[in-house]
Amino acid sequence: xxxxxxxxxxxxxxxxxxxxxxxxxxxxxxxxxxxxxxxxxxxxxxxxxxxxxxxxxxxxxxxxxxxxxxxxxxxxxxxxxxxxxxxxxxxxxxxxxxxxxxxxxxxxxxxxxxxxxx
Amino acid sequence: xxxxxxxxxxxxxxxxxxxxxxxxxxxxxxxxxxxxxxxxxxxxxxxxxxxxxxxxxxxxxxxxxxxxxxxxxxxxxxxxxxxxxxxxxxxxxxxxxxxxxxxxxxxxxxx
Numbered sequence: 001x002x003x004x005x006x007x008x009x010x011x012x013x014x015x016x017x018x019x020x021x022x023x024x025x026x027x028x029x030x031x032x033x034x035x036x037x038x039x040x041x042x043x044x045x046x047x048x049x050x051x052x053x054x055x056x057x058x059x060x061x062x063x064x065x066x067x068x069x070x071x072x073x074x075x076x077x078x079x080x081x082x083x084x085x086x087x088x089x090x091x092x093x094x095x096x097x098x099x100x101x102x103x104x105x106x107x108x109x110x111x112x113x114x115x116x117x118x
Numbered sequence: 119x120x121x122x123x124x125x126x127x128x129x130x131x132x133x134x135x136x137x138x139x140x141x142x143x144x145x146x147x148x149x150x151x152x153x154x155x156x157x158x159x160x161x162x163x164x165x166x167x168x169x170x171x172x173x174x175x176x177x178x179x180x181x182x183x184x185x186x187x188x189x190x191x192x193x194x195x196x197x198x199x200x201x202x203x204x205x206x207x208x209x210x211x212x213x214x215x216x217x218x219x220x221x222x223x224x225x226x227x228x229x
Contacts, residue, residue, distance in 0.1 A: 004161070031214045033216055033217075035216075035217075035219075042219050042220060042221055042222075043162070043219040044219075045216035045217065045218070048214075048215070048216055050214070055214075056215070056216065059216070091161045091162075093161065093217075095214060105213070105214040106164045106167075107162075107164065107217060108164075109160075109161025109162050109163065110161050111159065111160050111161055112159075112160075112161055
């Protein structure tokens, strides 16, 4: 079974430019999450999709970030315009109900996209 | 969700058993304790989850005492490849909510 994939693995852009990150979740996973770790900080939640709907976007830092999940499959995260403080690693994760008595949703993470804004 | 506290780093030698303790004094009745592992240049990976007493799988064991204010992740006979960051998180049972990561514990296994 293919895992969560993210593209690109690394992106270097100049301040003010636009970058679009892509995430392909595990097939059949309705839940899709975006997280990021900026330099020296902890991994922070950005937003959560259930199929194509945004369930929780409370972690999105500002309106320069736009996430979409058309058709409930892959997702994109666009940063426009990028700022220096956006540099970091962006992780995508997906989940479906795991076959445990309490219905725990194990999240499967992709390898991340390292974004460098210069 | 309960705030978790764990050591910043630990060193061990190959073949030893490693125990990483996590404190979660304010854990709620509906919360479970979940551990993730992260290798460099990879995303976090689920290791184990438990509510209380002891849970064991092919990778690790998790001990949670009756008061559930702490938990201990036990890795038997570690190898160099177990060098990673280990995160202790509280997770709401039956919920698909986001995960809240702390600083984690950097485990370094030495030869």
